[in-house]
Amino acid sequence: MVVAALTGYVVATFGYKPMFIFASCSYLIGLIVIHLVLPALRPIEVVHERVSAVVD
Numbered sequence: 402m403v404v405a406a407l408t409g410y411v412v413a414t415f416g417y418k419p420m421f422i423f424a425s426c427s428y429l430i431g432l433i434v435i436h437l438v439l440p441a442l443r444p445i446e447v448v449h450e451r452v453s454a455v456v457d
Contacts, residue, residue, distance in 0.1 A: 411419050
């Protein structure tokens with residue numbers, strides 16, 4: 402509810418331009434945050450093991 406109210410205030414006061422700027426920058430901000438939190442991303446090595454099912 403707070404975000405909706407804040408969005409309404411920003412649009413009523415400044416128009417839609419600040420919201421479009423925020424929307425266009427949010428992806429890059431998220432990418433920067435991910436790279437700061439996890440600086441070294443490596444693929445996970447999955448080891449496949451054979452599982453034998455015993456059926457009585």
